[in-house]
Amino acid sequence: MFRLRQRAFAFGYDFLAGSAERGPYREFREYVAGQARGHILEIGAGTGANLGYYPADADLTLSDPNPFMLKRLERKALEQGISIRTDHFAGEELPYDDGSFDTVVSTLVMCSVNDPAASIAEIARVLKPGGEFRFMEHIRGEGLIRERFQDLMTPVWRAIGDGCHPNRTTVSTISQNGLEITETRQFSFGPYPIRPHIAGVARKAA
Numbered sequence: 627m628f629r630l631r632q633r634a635f636a637f638g639y640d641f642l643a644g645s646a647e648r649g650p651y652r653e654f655r656e657y658v659a660g661q662a663r664g665h666i667l668e669i670g671a672g673t674g675a676n677l678g679y680y681p682a683d684a685d686l687t688l689s690d691p692n693p694f695m696l697k698r699l700e701r702k703a704l705e706q707g708i709s710i711r712t713d714h715f716a717g718e719e720l721p722y723d724d725g726s727f728d729t730v731v732s733t734l735v736m737c738s739v740n741d742p743a744a745s746i747a748e749i750a751r752v753l754k755p756g757g758e759f760r761f762m763e764h765i766r767g768e769g770l771i772r773e774r775f776q777d778l779m780t781p782v783w784r785a786i787g788d789g790c791h792p793n794r795t796t797v798s799t800i801s802q803n804g805l806e807i808t809e810t811r812q813f814s815f816g817p818y819p820i821r822p823h824i825a826g827v828a829r830k831a832a
Contacts, residue, residue, distance in 0.1 A: 650815045651762075654825040655679045655733065657811065658760045664728025667752065669717045669745070670735030674699040677708055687727075689713040689720075717745035725754045733762040736796045737820075738789045743803050750804030756832035759805055763796045764820040772821075783820075792820050800828050 659668075659676040662684065668676060671688035672695050680686060688710050690696050696712050703710045715721055717732075717739045730749045739745045749759050767776060776793035783792050801807055810826035 650813055650823075651675075654762050654811070654813065654823070658733055658762045658825055659731055662729040662731050662758075662760055664757075665726070666729045666731060667720075667722070667727040668731040668733075669720070669749070670732055670738070671695070671699055671712075672734075674702040676731065676733060677703055677706060677710075680708075686710045687713065689715045689717075691716040716740070718748060719744075720748045720752050722752045724751055725757075726752045728754055728757050730757070730759045731761070732759070734764065736761070736763050736799070737791050737794055738787070740789075742794060742796065742799045746800050746803035746805065750830055753805075753830040755830055757830050759800070759828040759830075760826075761796075761800070761828070762823065762825040763794075764792065764823045765796050766793045767821060790820075797824060797826075805830055 655676055656679050659679040660681070662680060665685045666680065666687065668686070668688045669690075671690045672692075674688070677699075686709070688699060689712065690699065691714065693714055696714060700710075700712055713721070717735065718741050730753055732749070736742050736745065746759075753759065767773060773793070780791055780793050783790055797807065797810070805828035807826055807828045810824050812822055812824045814822045
């Protein structure tokens with residue numbers, strides 16, 4: 627049943643995200659992925675929505691726990707003539723040495739990992755000193771009504787969104803697990819359970 631759900635989510639993801647990718651996500655993927663540098667790791671790379679935004683000379687390692695997503699990602703990279711390495715791993719246990727990457731990228735991922743704090747700690751571990759974590763995520767809204775609405779919707783949203791939690795406090799999780807947020811850009815898009823969004827940069831101490 628789990629693999630069937632993974633396959634279905636991978637099959638429909640590009641179609642479901644189409645309007646967002648043609649809209650505000652374009653600007654923020656350019657900001658997050660387009661400014662990534664050096665040896666880059668993307669976790670939760672999905673079907674490859676960031677592929678077209680990375681610099682032409684990017685050294686890319688892309689991982690995702692969904693094997694059906696990875697198949698679509700690899701096909702998309704081949705079609706676009708982009709050289710990548712792919713790995714089938716979840717964000718909580720990255721199989722890389724300490725200080726392996728200059729940049730780690732994550733877009734719309736921290737809502738779905740099983741343990742956000744462990745995932746951020748792993749990102750901090752595999753970054754080189756002074757390295758950047760560049761991210762775009764939807765986060766918990768502000769205000770009692772919005773917070774309660776997101777909390778009420780979370781069980782439903784998890785079921786239809788492959789484990790997505792719309793009520794996570796991702797910004798504070800990043801700050802509390804080995805990284806310093808240096809800039810953020812907030813924007814509002816999508817149905818109310820997944821508003822607002824935030825894009826930003828966090829650094830590992832040099």
